[in-house]
Amino acid sequence: MHWDMHWDGFTAMERDVRALVADPRWALLPPLGRAQAIAQRALVTPDGSRWLFGALGRWYRLDRVDGRWHLSPPPLHPAVRAAARPQPPGVVVPHLLVPGGPDFAYDRGSTQGFVGPDVPREITERVRALLLAHRGLPREAFPLPEGPFREVFADDVTGAVAAVWGTIMWAAYAPAFDGNEVLLSMFGEFLARPLPGDDWVRWLPAGSLAALVDLYAERVRAGAQEAGLRLAGLMAETATVLRADARFRPRADALLAMAEPLLARPWLDHHALPGGAVREAWLARCPPHLAAAALPETAPGEHFRHSFYDLAEALGYTASRGMDPRSVAASLLAADVAGVCGAYEPSWAAPGASGTAEVVTALYPWIDDELRQALYVTLADPSHPLRGCWPRGGELPPALVPPDRGTAAAVLGSAYATGLAWCRLTGIAAPPAGFAVCSALVQCLIHQRDDPRPEAASNGHPRDPEESGWLFETRNTDISSLPPL
Incomplete structure (x- = not known):
C-alpha cells in the first residue's frame, strides 16, 4: 500500500473515529461491534507503541509492561506521526475505552490559569451583583454550617455568601488567581484570614462539592426548605454567570445540571437526606456528557x-x-x-x-x-x-x-x-x-x-482599606506545619 508523504496517522484516525461516533447509527451498534470498529483504527508507531483514539475524545497508549491502556497525548514529531500505521488485527479494546457518544460531546473549556488573563469584567460585575443582592440575608435564616467554609469566612458571614464563593471555587479549572483578581477581592470583607499565597498569586484549594451541597442540605434538614432552595438557586445563578468563561464552563455546566432540577422539583433529594447522601444524589443527576467534569469527586485517579x-x-x-x-x-x-x-x-x-x-x-x-x-x-x-x-x-x-x-x-x-x-x-x-x-x-x-497592581483601584472600584485591603497582605506559610505524610 502506498502512503502519501503528507500522511499523519494520528490526525487521520482521530478524524475517522469522530466521524464514526457522530453517526446516528453508532448508538445502534452492539458493544462488541463498537469495540471492533475502534480496534480497527488503532495505530502502531515505529518504536512498537500501540495507540488508539477512544473514550472521552482522548488518545490512549498500550503499556507493554502492565498490558493496560493509559491516557497519553500522541507524539507530536512529524516524522513519528507520518510513520504511524494501522495496527494489524488482534487489538483488544476494553469496554471503558470505547466511545459511548455523549462523552465526545464534552466541552473541555480552557486549561488556562487565572494568573495573567483576568476573569472578564462582565462576569465579575454580574457576580458582584449577586453578592450584593444576597449578602444582607438574615444570618439566622442562612447560617454557615460546620465545615470547610467556617475556616474561610468570619463568624457573621451567611451561607449565601459561601454559596457564591463555593460555586466559584468548585467551578474553577485550577483555582490559582492573581492576588488582585476582582473576583476574589470582592470577598475580602467576608474572609476570616488572608488567603494562602503572596502578593502575586492566591494558591487556593480545590472546591469541595460536599461542602457546597451541605449549605443546601443543612437548611432542608432543619426544616427550612425554602431557604435551602434559595441557596441551590443562588449556586445555579452563579454557575450561569461563570460559564461565560471557558475556564469555568465545564464544571459550571455540571453544577447547573445538578442544582437546577431542584428549583422545579423541590422534593428530589428528600430520599437522600436521612442517610446523608445528598452529594451522591447531586452527582447522580450529572448527565453523561458532563461526567468528566465531576471526575475529581467520583474518580480521583x-x-x-x-x-x-x-x-x-x-x-x-x-x-x-x-x-x-x-x-x-x-x-x-x-x-x-x-x-x-x-x-x-x-x-x-x-x-x-x-x-x-x-x-x-x-x-x-x-x-x-x-x-x-x-x-x-x-x-x-x-x-x-x-x-x-x-x-x-x-x-x-x-x-x-x-x-x-x-x-x-x-x-x-x-x-x-x-x-x-x-x-x-x-x-x-x-x-x-x-x-x-x-x-x-x-x-x-x-x-x-x-x-492593576494591588495598590491600585480595580475596575473603577476603589478599594476600602478597612474592607478588603488585608486580602493582599503576604502570608508567611510555614511548610513544616503541614500534617505528616
Missing part, C-alpha cells in the same frame, strides 16, 4: 490522569525544541512532588523512607511504564538530563519558557490542576505557598499583567 494529559498537551511547544512533552511533564511532576514531600529515597532503601517514595508508588498505577521510568529517574538521579527541566532560583530553565502569555497561562493552569489532583489522590495537603513549577511559571507572567 482518573482525574489525575486527565490533568496530567492536559499538562503534557500544554507543553506541546517543547516538541519543536527537541523535547518530548510527556517526559517534560513527568519531570515537572517530579519537581513538585519533591518540593512538597522532600528528597527521594526508594521505599526499600531504609525504614522510614521519604514520603516522596510513597507518593510515587501511589501514582505509578495511573501512568504508563514510560512515564514511570521518567518520573523515577528524574527523582532518583540528580544528574539525569530530565532534572534540567526543574526550576532553578524560582525560574524555569530557558528551554522551557513558554513562547507567549496564553501558553504560559495554559501550562500554569494545567500544572496547578495536576498538583491538586495528585495531592487529592494521595491524601497530601497541597502547599499553601504553591507548587515549585507553578511559582516559576508565574515569573513568566507577572511582567505581562493586564490588571
Whole structure:
C-alpha cells in the first residue's frame, strides 16, 4: 500500500473515529461491534507503541509492561506521526475505552490559569451583583454550617455568601488567581484570614462539592426548605454567570445540571437526606456528557490522569525544541512532588523512607511504564538530563519558557490542576505557598499583567482599606506545619 508523504496517522484516525461516533447509527451498534470498529483504527508507531483514539475524545497508549491502556497525548514529531500505521488485527479494546457518544460531546473549556488573563469584567460585575443582592440575608435564616467554609469566612458571614464563593471555587479549572483578581477581592470583607499565597498569586484549594451541597442540605434538614432552595438557586445563578468563561464552563455546566432540577422539583433529594447522601444524589443527576467534569469527586485517579494529559498537551511547544512533552511533564511532576514531600529515597532503601517514595508508588498505577521510568529517574538521579527541566532560583530553565502569555497561562493552569489532583489522590495537603513549577511559571507572567497592581483601584472600584485591603497582605506559610505524610 502506498502512503502519501503528507500522511499523519494520528490526525487521520482521530478524524475517522469522530466521524464514526457522530453517526446516528453508532448508538445502534452492539458493544462488541463498537469495540471492533475502534480496534480497527488503532495505530502502531515505529518504536512498537500501540495507540488508539477512544473514550472521552482522548488518545490512549498500550503499556507493554502492565498490558493496560493509559491516557497519553500522541507524539507530536512529524516524522513519528507520518510513520504511524494501522495496527494489524488482534487489538483488544476494553469496554471503558470505547466511545459511548455523549462523552465526545464534552466541552473541555480552557486549561488556562487565572494568573495573567483576568476573569472578564462582565462576569465579575454580574457576580458582584449577586453578592450584593444576597449578602444582607438574615444570618439566622442562612447560617454557615460546620465545615470547610467556617475556616474561610468570619463568624457573621451567611451561607449565601459561601454559596457564591463555593460555586466559584468548585467551578474553577485550577483555582490559582492573581492576588488582585476582582473576583476574589470582592470577598475580602467576608474572609476570616488572608488567603494562602503572596502578593502575586492566591494558591487556593480545590472546591469541595460536599461542602457546597451541605449549605443546601443543612437548611432542608432543619426544616427550612425554602431557604435551602434559595441557596441551590443562588449556586445555579452563579454557575450561569461563570460559564461565560471557558475556564469555568465545564464544571459550571455540571453544577447547573445538578442544582437546577431542584428549583422545579423541590422534593428530589428528600430520599437522600436521612442517610446523608445528598452529594451522591447531586452527582447522580450529572448527565453523561458532563461526567468528566465531576471526575475529581467520583474518580480521583482518573482525574489525575486527565490533568496530567492536559499538562503534557500544554507543553506541546517543547516538541519543536527537541523535547518530548510527556517526559517534560513527568519531570515537572517530579519537581513538585519533591518540593512538597522532600528528597527521594526508594521505599526499600531504609525504614522510614521519604514520603516522596510513597507518593510515587501511589501514582505509578495511573501512568504508563514510560512515564514511570521518567518520573523515577528524574527523582532518583540528580544528574539525569530530565532534572534540567526543574526550576532553578524560582525560574524555569530557558528551554522551557513558554513562547507567549496564553501558553504560559495554559501550562500554569494545567500544572496547578495536576498538583491538586495528585495531592487529592494521595491524601497530601497541597502547599499553601504553591507548587515549585507553578511559582516559576508565574515569573513568566507577572511582567505581562493586564490588571492593576494591588495598590491600585480595580475596575473603577476603589478599594476600602478597612474592607478588603488585608486580602493582599503576604502570608508567611510555614511548610513544616503541614500534617505528616
